[in-house]
């Protein structure tokens with residue numbers, strides 16, 4: 001009886017450890033809402049990007065709306081190097097970035113210092 005109890009507690013502890021290390025690290029991702037011939041996604045910038053992974057539909061003009069809540073200057077620019085975009089993000093203001101979706105693939109975006117990253121998936 002005691003052995004079964006120990007086994008159950010042991011499994012519970014292992015489960016908790018697995019959940020702690022792996023369960024919490026899910027990356028927030030979003031797929032753009034497509035309306036007519038346009039798709040858009042809102043991203044909150046606060047100690048990083050939320051969502052951090054954005055999926056866009058190929059060939060549909062896309063806009064990504066960044067709103068920076070974070071006061072630090074670290075995140076005050078957003079850079080899409082593959083698209084030649086480097087835009088200022090004024091605090092608490094919605095800033096729209098237009099993305100050319102004619103080419104499929106995975107593209108990174110980053111803060112002005114290349115410290116925080118997000119990923120764009122066009123397919």
Ligand SMILES: [Cu+2]
Pocket residue numbers: 073074075111112113114115116
């Ligand atoms: Cu930075």
